[in-house]
Amino acid sequence: MLPDWVTQKCPEISAAHREAAIARQAQLTKPTGALGRLEQLAIELAGLQATERPRAAHVPIIIFAGDHGIVAQGVSAYPQAVTIAMMANFASGGAAISVLARELGSTLEVVDAGTLAEAAMPGIVADKPRLGARDFSVEAALTPSELAFAFEAGQRAVTRTKADQPDLLIFGEMGIGNTTTSAAIAASLLGIGAGDIAGTGTGVDAAGRAHKARVIDAAIARHGVAGAVPEKILCAVGGLEIAAISGAIIAAAQARIPVLIDGFIVSVAALAAVRLNPSCQPFLLPSHQSAEQGHRLVLRALNVQPLISLDLRLGEGSGAAIALPLVRSACHLHNDMATFAQANVPDRPS
Secondary structure: OOOHHHHOOOOOOOHHHHHHHHHHHHHEOOOOOOOOHHHHHHHHHHHHHOOOOOOOOOOOEEEEEEOEHHHHHOOOOOOOHHHHHHHHHHHHOOOHHHHHHHHHOOOEEEEEEEOOOOOOOOOOEEOOOOOOEOOOOOOOOOOHHHHHHHHHHHHHHHHHHHOOOOOOEEEEEEOOOHHHHHHHHHHHHHOOOHHHOOOOOOOOOHHHHHHHHHHHHHHHHHHOOOOOOHHHHHHHHOOHHHHHHHHHHHHHHHOOOOEEEOOHHHHHHHHHHHHHOHHHHHHEEEOEOOOOOOHHHHHHHHOOOOOEOOOOOOOOOHHHHHHHHHHHHHHHHHHHOOEHHHHOOOOOOO
């Protein structure tokens, strides 16, 4: 059983602040709707943050890492050792998300939510119930207690950031094999075949993608989780870092902290979170549509429209980090533009 807090309701959108933001947008020195979706983004943030001045200045980034037993079935172009090596790369500042975090002025925390690393690693927060998820083609990936632990690891990560009063949060992931795990979760949640959602991941060819889809379909049938409840799906074919992100998303929403959602894997974690706790859905701000085949279907299921589409497929939270300046621009434009009255500019005829 998942902890009781997972299903506790998230705060309501502040209708008063949202309406005030709509009224302010109508008075800014520009034609109505001229800034397109940036206007709506500022309005959404005002309601979510319950403020007249939406903010995106302080945005910590948290990366959750995990390993996947399904790699034994030849579903990845990279060896499993890459997961631990990349964790060290994050901590030492050499990864793409490390570069982006510095550029954005964001803190970067790396959480080992379930890798095969046996020893403590410098600069890494270890918070895991076991060394990697099991091979879900032959057995359940996680036990219910391991799944619950992962959700609470996500909650603990959010709690560590709350003292600094973040405006938004970005969650990323690292884990060789986790596009296979994510595709299995998404296919089960959506009740579709893996061929419609499994992509190339780290770079497998067409034959590799077809093999991945066959492995996923066989596992879903083995466990009988097509269209099942999220908890059963996550135990059967899930991953520890993905479950931790689901828990972190719910915990952030419960604390009234919007989350800038990254690519395919984080979006799948978000879909699982919404299925478990629908009240967290308004706090999801989609950043981009990745090149991974199934991302479009997951975004559609979440009923969200991404800000950008740059054919990214790196993960790590990188797409969300790249989209963050757009969110900041939306806030600055909303807060700092003059109104017609302030600038003594004639307004539209009434």
